[in-house]
Amino acid sequence: MRLAPxxxxxxxxxxxxxxxxxxxxxxxxxxxxxxxxxxxxLNLHRNLDRLESAEHVLAWLRRVTVHRATDAIxxxxxxxxxxxFRDEGNWLAAINGKxxxxxxxxxxxxxxxxxxxxxxVILLRYQEDLPPDEIAAxxxxxxxxxxxxxxxxxxxxxxxxKSTLKEYTRGRF
Amino acid sequence: MIRIFSRLLxxxxxxxxxxxxxxxxxxxxxxxxxxxxxDLAARAVNFTEVSLDKNMLAFASxxxxxxxxxxxxxxxxxxxxxxxxxxTYEFDKAGQYSxxxxxxxxxxxxxxxxxxxxxxRSRDADGDTDIYVKLVNNEIQGMFILNAExxxxxxxxxxxxxxxxxxxxxxxxFGVPKLGKNATGKESDK
Amino acid sequence: xxxxxxxxxxxxxxxLRPRPAPTGFSNRVMLRVEKQASRPPLxxxxxxxxxxxxxxxxxxxxxxxxxxxxxxxxxxERARRQVLLALHITGSTLQAIHNKIxxxxxxx
Numbered sequence: 001m002r003l004a005p006x007x008x009x010x011x012x013x014x015x016x017x018x019x020x021x022x023x024x025x026x027x028x029x030x031x032x033x034x035x036x037x038x039x040x041x042l043n044l045h046r047n048l049d050r051l052e053s054a055e056h057v058l059a060w061l062r063r064v065t066v067h068r069a070t071d072a073i074x075x076x077x078x079x080x081x082x083x084x085f086r087d088e089g090n091w092l093a094a095i096n097g098k099x100x101x102x103x104x105x106x107x108x109x110x111x112x113x114x115x116x117x118x119x120x121v122i123l124l125r126y127q128e129d130l131p132p133d134e135i136a137a138x139x140x141x142x143x144x145x146x147x148x149x150x151x152x153x154x155x156x157x158x159x160x161x162k163s164t165l166k167e168y169t170r171g172r173f
Numbered sequence: 174m175i176r177i178f179s180r181l182l183x184x185x186x187x188x189x190x191x192x193x194x195x196x197x198x199x200x201x202x203x204x205x206x207x208x209x210x211x212d213l214a215a216r217a218v219n220f221t222e223v224s225l226d227k228n229m230l231a232f233a234s235x236x237x238x239x240x241x242x243x244x245x246x247x248x249x250x251x252x253x254x255x256x257x258x259x260x261t262y263e264f265d266k267a268g269q270y271s272x273x274x275x276x277x278x279x280x281x282x283x284x285x286x287x288x289x290x291x292x293x294r295s296r297d298a299d300g301d302t303d304i305y306v307k308l309v310n311n312e313i314q315g316m317f318i319l320n321a322e323x324x325x326x327x328x329x330x331x332x333x334x335x336x337x338x339x340x341x342x343x344x345x346x347f348g349v350p351k352l353g354k355n356a357t358g359k360e361s362d363k
Numbered sequence: 364x365x366x367x368x369x370x371x372x373x374x375x376x377x378x379l380r381p382r383p384a385p386t387g388f389s390n391r392v393m394l395r396v397e398k399q400a401s402r403p404p405l406x407x408x409x410x411x412x413x414x415x416x417x418x419x420x421x422x423x424x425x426x427x428x429x430x431x432x433x434x435x436x437x438x439x440e441r442a443r444r445q446v447l448l449a450l451h452i453t454g455s456t457l458q459a460i461h462n463k464i465x466x467x468x469x470x471x
Contacts, residue, residue: 012392016384024382034385041392042399107378126372127379158371182416186423223449225442233442247446259449261456293463302460320456327456329449340457 001051008048011057012041018128019065025123026069028112036068062128063138066120073116110157118153121146202226204258204330206277213326216269217262226256227333254333260326267323275301275321278328282307282317313337 003011019040024033043064044057051057111122117139124135132150136143203210203224214220225233230251237244251257264270282305293302300321307315313336318329 008396009389009393012389016388016392017381020384020388021379021381025379030385034388034391037384037388038392038395042395045396045399104378104380104382107375111379122375123379126375127381129376154371157375158368161371182413182420185420221448221452223445223452225445225449229442230446232439233446236436236439236443237446244443247450250450251446257446257449257453259452261452291460291464293460295463302463304460318453318456318460320459322459327452327459329453329456331453340453 001048001053001057003048008045011044015058015061016041019061021127022062022065022123023069025108025111025127026066026116026119027072032072033069036065036072040065040068059134059138062124062130066124066138070116070120110160113160114153114156118149118156121149122153122157125150204256204281204332205260205328206281209274209277210260213260213262213270213274216264218265219263221259221261223257223259225258227254230254230257250339254331254335256330256332258330258332260328262326264324264326269324270321270326272301275319275326278319279303279305279317282330287315287317316340 016037020033020037023036023040024030027033027036040061044051044061047060051060111119114122120139121135124130124138125132130138132146133143135150136146139146203222210222214222234248234251237248239245239248262270286307286309287305288308289303290306291302291304295301300323301319302321303317303319305317306313307317312334314332314334316329316331316335318327318331320327
């Protein structure tokens with residue numbers, strides 16, 4: 001794929017939210033997420049010749065972002081920004097400064113409690129709106145495994161959501 | 174990085190040059206006493222020594238043209254053999270080798286597996302002749318041939334399965350006249 | 364497979380809409396891209412001398428390969444001639460022995 005000057009910047013601007021969001025929601029740290037996101041775009045620039053279309057670029061971005069972010073998790077065991085959110089009773093702190101919306105914060109907080117693989121699956125399913133077979137291709141895993149992760153993750157999220165809702169309805173705000 | 178690459182480059186060039194310098198085919202070892210061969214060669218006016226082990230026979234076989242009947246026949250002859258070793262020495266006068274030296278050659282084929290098929294001893298111009306065969310399960314698995322004449326000495330060792338009729342095929346081919354006619358061209362023939 | 368709660372899934376979708384990248388993100392990316400582009404690719408292969416050396420090695424490999432093939436063919440022909448010679452000598456020797464053993468067949 002060959003781009004005219006200036007077109008690569010347009011490509012970055014078109015996908016930066018997506019890439020940053022995936023990285024942030026896997027890592028839970030905006031600094032680490034930006035580092036990963038920048039690396040992803042630098043890598044994209046080096047590999048443009050191998051990519052044939054806009055769809056190919058999008059699939060590539062998803063795959064590489066998820067892999068780099070999960071690699072970064074392994075390197076950085078601690079995730080300070082979300083550690084307080086592990087305590088579900090303190091999820092209100094997330095609303096007050098960390099997210100665009102209360103719902104977004106709540107969902108991000110819930111997703112952050114999932115193991116990394118399930119987190120990736122949930123993001124690709126509900127942020128990127130990918131069907132299970134495309135998630136499987138992105139993560140290089142069997143479709144059945146993807147569905148299993150999805151099922152388990154949703155069960156966990158539902159269970160956590162119910163318990164935080166109880167806290168909410170008790171008026172702790 | 175550059176240093177590593179330079180070293181790799183040097184290693185590659187050296188390997189290529191070594192590969193170029195190595196001989197194309199290896200030498201076959203001799204079944205006959207090597208010192209004796211050297212002595213006979215030193216006394217001969219002409220000599221021929223051919224040693225072809227299994228690998229060399231297989232290698233040569235690749236260059237036999239199966240479309241030519243002679244080559245096809247040769248391939249049939251050699252395809253099962255383990256080796257052919259031929260020595261022929263021509264001398265300018267009689268008495269250039271001794272009976273003891275012939276015994277030393279024969280001694281290589283004196284183990285129980287070897288049977289004498291032909292033994293001829295003559296004090297006149299005919300000289301000695303020997304044909305031994307190596308029998309394994311009643312099949313010929315080797316042959317030793319020695320023909321000693323006053324001014325010529327020939328001996329051959331063929332290793333591997335041979336059928337006598339295959340040897341008779343040699344006659345009439347490869348420049349050898351058919352058996353039954355005096356066509357060897359040797360002065361000693363009667 | 365458990366039926367997912369569509370309302371919950373919708374909540375997830377809304378909650379996981381992409382969040383904006385930090386301000387100035389694309390500028391920072393482009394700065395790094397421009398820096399990367401100004402660096403020569405593949406470091407050492409940029410040096411003309413080493414490129415020539417590599418080309419030379421490849422040519423040497425082809426020449427040596429061709430020479431080896433020629434050597435092989437010549438060696439093969441030599442081996443073939445040696446086989447024919449060996450069989451000729453063997454046949455001659457047997458013929459000579461035959462003539463000694465049965466001199467009546469050896470005469471005219």
